[in-house]
Amino acid sequence: MQRFAFFPGCLIPARYPAMEYAIRQTLPRLDIELVDLEGASCCPDPIYFKSKDKVAWLAVAARNLTLAEEQGLDVVTNCSGCTATLSETYHLLQDEELRERVNKRLARIGRRYEGTSRVRHIVTLVRDVAGYDMVRQSVVRPLEGLKMAIHYGCHLLKPSKVMEVDDPNNPSVMENLVEALGASPVRHKNWYLCCGKACQDEDLPAEMMRDLLTTVRDEQADILCLICPTCFSQFDVGQHRVARKYDEDFHTPPVYFFSLLAFCQGVDYDMLGFERHRFKPERLKDFAEIKEQVGGTPAD
């Protein structure tokens, strides 16, 4: 089992704990061990606090990285925003002058950032450490016939030199993971659009989300698969708002990838927090009995 320092961030543990549960259920089945970091703070977020003071933002992010350095482990993040902050910090602090500036602040609390722990987004772990085959083999409820639209979100892919996850112009990691669950991925026309969360405007994100959800609906996708909790909140609560604003029904339940993976590995539908979603992925219930029917044997 490979060990990684787990950096859950704020949104997943403090707003969507069912997603954290799903991650903790799924990764050990993929031979990945998570080591909790004591004393971690918000990454800090790459939108709001970064906009106040980039140097303080770097210092707090570097402090979080020192917690992993103390353990001698690479960091794994489950939120694209946390990955953005921590990866960017890792890259920016390769500049010696800036690193010294940040280390002067860290010296106030007796810490020093060395740059020895790399930052990995959780999907790269599943892809590169476990591999798609292991994911496929862990599935006891293959979602055959289910059409899944994918929203990559922005920070998972861009800037590609910092995030180091996939080709931002033609990514494949999520399609491959969705296929490993037995579902059929569909790439809708507006897959490249942003969820709009960071934009401080009423109409702009709403119009953008309307266009995005319209193309998802055009593909008749059963589920919108997401990998970022911020995007998730936009497509859950936000979809509800947008649907009312434009008097349209997109009926596309957004689901975090690891909730889907957990379900496919046999975790109870009722333990995935769907009761709190505005749009519930009821279609998944069609697959809930499969485990019992096939006696838990993996699909051929």
Add this chain to the structure above:
Amino acid sequence: MNDATNDRPEPIVKVDFRFRRELARKVEGNLANYCYQCGACVGDCAATLYSDRFNPREIMLKVLYGLEEELLTEDSVLWLCTNCYACHERCPQQVKPVEVIISMKNMLADRGIYPPPVAGIIETFEQTGRTVKLGPAIDKQRAKYGLPPMEPVPMDEIAALLTADDADEEVG
């Protein structure tokens, strides 16, 4: 003739170097200097697609001129940026327009200007070390999944990191 030469028209635009120096002191704030106005950032810009007000190439041009009064306003156009990082990805000059924009948001913050929802999230972070407020309800939810209660963040450490650099370091 002499009269005419003495009566030169005012230059159309004066570059405000004071603004540009202040911006250059921010982390990656000086990158706009490399912008040659090709507009590669515009094609993929989600905010440009949905707003007539927002255009990263124009914003970089205004930075080059130092047009503070158009950039650092109460209702600043900078906050229309969706932070999607497409401009960062596309820029052939590695200007990272989104980072230049964030540096200017740092300048707005120095002037005490934030959109109210942004100010609220920053305050939560500075008080608790997290951007999401905690409470008994969330711990109860976590308990359902066998997860321990949320641990408080060591705020003494965070607070020590938030104060400005020592005098010899911080210029801005």
